[in-house]
Amino acid sequence: MSAFKNRLPYAAPRSNKSQPLKTPPEITALAKTLRETRLPSSGVRIGEIFLKPKQVTIAPLNFNRARFELLRGWHDYQVEIGGRTVDLSLQLYLNVNHHYRLFGFCRCGSAEGMMFSLNFTTAKDINGIIGLSQKIQFREGRDGDPERARQIRGAKKRIMAEILVRSGFDVTDNDEVNLGTYSATQKAFLDTTPEAFLSQFLAVALLKGHLQGNKGYQFACLPRYDDSFAWKWDSTAEVMGALGPNKRGRRGARAIPLGLRFRVLERDGGKCVLCGQGPAMGATLHIDHVTPFSLGGLTTLSNLQTLCDSCNLGKGNRSKRSFVQE
Ligand SMILES: [Zn+2]
Known part of the structure; x- marks a missing residue:
């Protein structure tokens, strides 16, 4: 000591x-x-x-x-x-x-x-x-x-x-x-x-x-x-x-590097780009591939966006096959 x-x-x-x-x-x-x-x-x-x-x-x-x-x-x-x-x-x-x-x-x-x-x-x-x-x-x-x-x-x-x-x-x-x-x-x-x-x-x-x-x-x-x-x-x-x-186990090879996640969050102002909710309103934010990784979408700033839990889920419901792993 x-x-x-x-x-x-x-x-x-x-x-x-x-x-x-x-x-x-x-x-x-x-x-x-x-x-x-x-x-x-x-x-x-x-x-x-x-x-x-x-x-x-x-x-x-x-x-x-x-x-x-x-x-x-x-x-x-x-x-x-x-x-x-x-x-x-x-x-x-x-x-x-x-x-x-x-x-x-x-x-x-x-x-x-x-x-x-x-x-x-x-x-x-x-x-x-x-x-x-x-x-x-x-x-x-x-x-x-x-x-x-x-x-x-x-x-x-x-x-x-x-x-x-x-x-x-x-x-x-x-x-x-x-x-x-x-x-x-x-x-x-x-x-x-x-x-x-x-x-x-x-x-x-x-x-x-x-x-x-x-x-x-x-x-x-x-x-x-x-x-x-x-x-x-x-x-x-x-x-x-x-x-x-x-x-x-859900992460895998398309995992988004921390630095890139921070930049996406800053660009999107720390809010869900669809509904505008942020952590102060109880939303949990995720960084999401716009064009899914499974469909060839790249892990780049322009193909990433900030989504809250519910919008992320809504997106998954509309296109389960593409987005279920996002
Ligand atoms: Zn949202």
């Missing part, structure tokens, strides 16, 4: 040592939105697990330099997991790679550390768009046994992806979890709400902490890792049943 603290991995960039940092306007706006956001009343959901983190003042989890923290004091919580009290702190600040990242830190008993983080810096090749996605990965080390460490990392990644997919999260074929898209120009989330984003971020962070296995808490009902490299599968069938079917 102390080794983690001493590394100070997210200190200010050296090049800006003497100058105050200018936070990009889109990050300032996003931080403001997040400060004004409260968790939805349903709390945080992972499959059939419902958590209700309480907003409280906790002893600081200091992994950062305070002057860069844009959410300080706004997203500190406590939540009960498996009979233990877990302190949570969400922090947004600049890391050594000059990226603004949202971090989820936790403390439980004598264990504390970072669970999950998300890059909030505008991707250079996608103008004005911040894709709120992160590859699922574990930094597991095993002294003197790199092969074993690799196996453990792979196993954790697979189980995390499966739990997320079954819980209704958007996980791409290459194991990126996508929590939404933010438009710097519109200063708004395009395909999610701030509440849903925050709730999903916390869910992913808590699940990752559970699978890391060194954060002091464990969900009793989820598959978990123990040090003999045996997954606790006893309850798996039951748990996975409760989480729902694995919906991953």
Whole structure:
């Protein structure tokens, strides 16, 4: 634990040592939105697990330099997991790679550390768009046994992806979890709400902490890792049943790369192009091939459009054979 603290991995960039940092306007706006956001009343959901983190003042989890923290004091919580009290702190600040990242830190008993983080810096090749996605990965080390460490990392990644997919999260074929898209120009989330984003971020962070296995808490009902490299599968069938079917198989080779999905969403203003509904009105948005992939339609900006659930379904009804797989 102390080794983690001493590394100070997210200190200010050296090049800006003497100058105050200018936070990009889109990050300032996003931080403001997040400060004004409260968790939805349903709390945080992972499959059939419902958590209700309480907003409280906790002893600081200091992994950062305070002057860069844009959410300080706004997203500190406590939540009960498996009979233990877990302190949570969400922090947004600049890391050594000059990226603004949202971090989820936790403390439980004598264990504390970072669970999950998300890059909030505008991707250079996608103008004005911040894709709120992160590859699922574990930094597991095993002294003197790199092969074993690799196996453990792979196993954790697979189980995390499966739990997320079954819980209704958007996980791409290459194991990126996508929590939404933010438009710097519109200063708004395009395909999610701030509440849903925050709730999903916390869910992913808590699940990752559970699978890391060194954060002091464990969900009793989820598959978990123990040090003999045996997954606790006893309850798996039951748990996975409760989480729902694995919906991953539906994607396939015409999967739309995240960057392209973000651009389609930005072009369409984060709304269904047919009925105009967006996430603020409860609509779930999908990126749809105009000419279906199965009929030779390309996965390009001009052949993609944003549709809500019901319009997507309506389209399927009119032309089942062509659109059933869209
Ligand atoms: Zn629609």
